[in-house]
Amino acid sequence: MSLVIENVHLAPVAGPEIPSGWLLVEGDRIAALGEGPAPGAPGAERLDGSGCLATPGLVNTHHHLYQWASQGLAQDATLFEWLVALYRVWAAMDAEIVRGAAGAGLGWLALSGCTTSSDHHYLFPKGRGDLFAAGVEAAREVGLRFHPARGSMDRGESRGGLPPDEVVEDLEDILAATAEAVDAYHDPSPSSMLRVAVAPCSPFSVSGELMSESAALARDKGVRLHTHLAETADEEEHCLAQLGLRPVDYLEKLGWLGPDVWLAHAVHLSDADIARLALTGTGAAHCPSSNGRLGAGIARVSEMLRRGVNVGLGVDGAASSELTPLAGEMRQALLFQRARYGPAALTARQALELATLGGARNLGRGDELGTLEAGKLADIALWRVDGPYAAAVADPVCALVFGPALPLARLLVGGRTVVADGELRTTPQDALGRAGAEARRRLLRLAGEV
């Protein structure tokens, strides 16, 4: 299959922008791109990109898809208050709920320009079906590239942790189930649609032993590591009081810093912490809407970038960011940095790079995803910039980042159309929405909330 997208403004992220150019897609890869009129390409489908901006597909590097089913709860809570309120709701979750929530969440991500998403699922109530498989099935249905992280918690209240004991698992069960998930689903091959990561949840819900064993397992299997870190001042206090170390020191002691690790949030970092992340190649997933919603603080993104830390974006679970579109996180990131450091803190193009190449690098896919270049995977977002708002902004990248969500003319994942003219084409969009709403009703009913 070949496709030529012509007459389009190209923002390749790597290399200069091309105000009027073309892209040739062959199979699942970008074969070539250039300026001016497109080449002949006999037999290729032709797509007129007039009035459109082409960017790499966006990469979401932190999410909890199951949380679609628990939006709008604990609205004015801190992270710890919010978690304490929600753990017992999530304890009622089953595979049917995860399937509905993940389908709706991934559909929503696709409609906001996302071509690859991670998912951090860390709560596995016993006897409720295969929750990990439910997320994988949903990603296959929607057609996104998927990086699910097998999460875990083993430190309940009785061991000084935050979650109630009923929602944590045993260390041995966690390690066995995590190894099983990697063996069953991880595909390390080029063009992979599915790669699994290992992701114990957070310092206040996981034992040091599970952190170390998880790192050993991930490195043995050649997969990446992910966890929440330095999200709130409460977490830092907890770490100092219970573990005797600040969060980044704790991770370092456990052998957790390295180029195969990306950390969700990374808000409360000292200068020395930032230097260590840079030195070790540890990445960060910036989730500005969630950090704002929970009053967690503003991550030092522009300083991290200046000092060489890789940063990607994440929408975080919908329970702490209520349906944030991934494209909107570029705007949110830009505004947060400027509010904290002034208007030169982050440019529109840097924000686009966070959402694309920064995300791809967090997931270990910087060689295949995140830029429009010959040889890379054809994960491409084509945004309409000729509508009433965007047409009033001469610079299409500025319109995309500074402005309201733009309509998607096309979203390609490995050359396959997932969205066309603002509608999902892989699966009925309305049915996904209904299943997401039913997942919420079912969860709240099973949790005794209604």
Ligand SMILES: Nc1nc2[nH]c(O)nc2c(=O)[nH]1
């Ligand atoms: N924003 C979030 N932070 C978290 N920390 C933790 O342990 N769980 C979560 C979560 O679900 N969201």
